[in-house]
Amino acid sequence: MHIPEYLEDCELVAAEDLAREPAFWLAHLMLTVGDPSEDPERYGVDASVYEEMVERLRNPEEPWPVLRVPLEGGHTAYAVYANFDDANNVDFFVRQPQWGRLGYLGQYGADEAGPGLSWTELATLAEAAQDSSEGLTDSSQRLLLLLPMLGDAVATYFPTQPTSWPPYWSASRKPIANRFAPAPQAGFEPATPALGFGHGPSGGASPQ
Template identity: 75%
Template sequence: MSAAVRIPEYLEDCELVAGEDLAREPAFWLAHVLLTMGDPSEQVDRYGIDPSAYEAMVDRLSDPDRPWPVLRVCFDGGHTAYVVYANFEDASNVDFFVRHPEWGRLGYLGQCGVDEAGPGLSWTELITLAAGARDGSEGLSEESERLLLLLPMLGDADMPGEARDTVARALSCCGIRPDEASDLAASLLGVQDPFDGPRWTVKGDNPVAVCSSQYSPRQVPLALGITPDQAQALANALNAPVRAAHPEPPPA
């Protein structure tokens, strides 16, 4: 039985459970990226996923009568990124946010579903969080899983040339057929407009970057209202020097 998860600053009238066990199933990863970034009605067997397993996973992730699954990505400085499958009777969203136990508030990255909001992460931040697992911490520890979990929040006009290959390797590591992973990665990433696409800049005295997109919660600094020292720690954690994320494909 999955352990209960408590997030004091999140919605009061909901039951949350740890969802990291779902990450063991390739069907989860395909459902996650298609529900948040693609077409959930795709022919999933092309990706090496059994259609019945995929349908069962979609049903689990959208079931309003069961506790909401929560997946976590812990990173530097005691911060944690949360992904919550929030299922009401009449609507479902996937909520993305960051929390630190000393803040007393949440830093919202965005949402996928009925109430769309984003992007919530730059490419540099995504790669940093993917590679920044902490020994012994709760949540996901595999780099490829951490990258795919937070991928729906990505939006960046300055995407590097290796972005497609990086995402494709992560998909392969998580059970997607390697010969289909590159095309799926390209579809998920879409085309970033180098002129009008989301840009990330630091403004004023707050060291946490803000996003140029009018739909992003990060038009203001993430977790606005935390102390200057906390903001600096968050900025450092989101941009810590890490090796490039190049997950190794699983053995043949």
């Protein structure tokens, strides 16, 4: 797998097959918004299976697992398990090929930033129409994948032209801007009030 605007010196692999495993969902939530040391058997997951899943998600010697949420208009939300030798992060962002940059949502790991979605936005993304069958198509799985990006329930919106935003933002729901936190690492830029999305690591034009 290749994401043009993402980090260049990494190997990525599509990992939606993990969604079939209960251990993945427990690990995904524990490694982001939970406590990784929590006893997995409290949630019906065998401890050895859970530990194996955590190792798979955080192994720097293997390609980085990527899970996608396809949306309308060529937009795709991503969760990338970015595993460096000295740090493990989970990056969340949205990509549209014509943007030339990534719409940064947030990150969990060594340099945490975010989250960047209100409940209404999270639910809308989970239920949004899809242009592609690549990635997660089940609305429950889509919601769980992006759940770590859930911020406060009340959001402050900035005015903008509705036609400048992906279809899942309607004219009555102006894009959120202040939910997007400062960039956690070099190459990422924070969102601006005029745009609402952050910038990816490789440069290029932001969504206009």
